[in-house]
Amino acid sequence: MKLHPVTSKISERGSALIAVFWLIAILGMIVFGGAKMLATDSKYTKDTRGRIYAKRYAEMGLAVGQHPVITVDDPLLHRTGDNGGSYSVNIVAEEARFNINTLLMQPDRSLIRRLFTKWGMKPEFSSALIDALKDWVDQDSLVSLNGAEKREYERAGFDDMPFNRPFKDLDEMLFVRGMEQVHAFYPGWRDWFTVHGDGRIDVNDAREDLISVLADVPMERVAPLSRFRLGADGAKHTRDDQKLTSAVQVAQLLGVFQPNIVQQLNQWVQFAGPIRRVESIGTMGDSTRKLIVITQNNQILWRGEMPHHGR
Numbered sequence: 070m071k072l073h074p075v076t077s078k079i080s081e082r083g084s085a086l087i088a089v090f091w092l093i094a095i096l097g098m099i100v101f102g103g104a105k106m107l108a109t110d111s112k113y114t115k116d117t118r119g120r121i122y123a124k125r126y127a128e129m130g131l132a133v134g135q136h137p138v139i140t141v142d143d144p145l146l147h148r149t150g151d152n153g154g155s156y157s158v159n160i161v162a163e164e165a166r167f168n169i170n171t172l173l174m175q176p177d178r179s180l181i182r183r184l185f186t187k188w189g190m191k192p193e194f195s196s197a198l199i200d201a202l203k204d205w206v207d208q209d210s211l212v213s214l215n216g217a218e219k220r221e222y223e224r225a226g227f228d229d230m231p232f233n234r235p236f237k238d239l240d241e242m243l244f245v246r247g248m249e250q251v252h253a254f255y256p257g258w259r260d261w262f263t264v265h266g267d268g269r270i271d272v273n274d275a276r277e278d279l280i281s282v283l284a285d286v287p288m289e290r291v292a293p294l295s296r297f298r299l300g301a302d303g304a305k306h307t308r309d310d311q312k313l314t315s316a317v318q319v320a321q322l323l324g325v326f327q328p329n330i331v332q333q334l335n336q337w338v339q340f341a342g343p344i345r346r347v348e349s350i351g352t353m354g355d356s357t358r359k360l361i362v363i364t365q366n367n368q369i370l371w372r373g374e375m376p377h378h379g380r
């Protein structure tokens with residue numbers, strides 16, 4: 070007997086959801102057997118256990134978030150366990166970030182300069198850092214005005230640097246001269262960047278301050294675009310969210326009408342980036358762990374842990 074196509078689709082989703090529930094139940098049993106915190110445990114034991122269980126919760130969230138039938142508004146993405154631990158999963162387009170390699174390939178440096186100014190960098194420091202980043206990724210060994218190539222790194226005691234190729238991992242950026250200082254005064258720098266995608270920003274998932282930098286408008290001008298995306302309930306990742314679909318629409322919501330800026334936006338934005346970023350935050354007591362998987366067509370591009378900055 071052949072099932073009616075619609076029925077078959079619904080039952081497929083239904084059984085996939087049951088599979089997810091099973092997954093949670095099984096993980097729960099494996100992970101949390103004997104997880105009880107004892108009143109007699111020392112603070113050290115509690116902290117260690119908290120970190121381990123926070124990570125396990127985060128792993129559970131990742132497993133759920135990677136499931137193909139999960140949608141961004143699914144309540145399964147946020148759960149609290151019997152022992153007080155919890156996970157919360159956020160699914161966004163990886164393209165909601167600036168591709169650092171694309172950014173450095175632009176002959177026009179105004180965008181990256183605006184970004185560093187936003188972070189509070191002084192102009193001289195920003196210029197030197199941009200030069201050093203550029204020297205790191207370009208193939209040649211010709212040092213830019215305030216940059217750093219092989220000789221500069223050797224003098225500082227580092228061999229085999231720069232890599233003279235695009236960044237493959239954000240952590241590689243930390244090798245670049247000047248990035249250590251950036252990391253010290255602004256540990257959240259990673260949240261702005263990616264090394265994946267074609268460099269166009271997915272404006273449906275991009276944060277407000279990034280859009281403000283991208284379009285060179287003050288933060289308050291981004292508010293109408295934010296309200297549009299959130300839908301009538303004013304909440305993110307709910308059924309009534311609305312999708313931006315064109316650069317002209319983005320320009321109108323931001324109140325920018327100069328043809329050159331609309332043109333620039335056209336070149337820099339997209340609306341449904343194909344790379345998925347699943348971020349899972351697990352908590353247990355005072356411990357918080359953030360695990361991330363970046364996937365494209367069910368292939369894992371990157372997987373790892375990142376510091377959680379409370380965003």
Ligand SMILES: [Ca+2]
Nearest residue numbers: 204207208209
């Ligand atoms: Ca170079």
Ligand SMILES: [Ca+2]
Nearest residue numbers: 299300304307
């Ligand atoms: Ca909404």
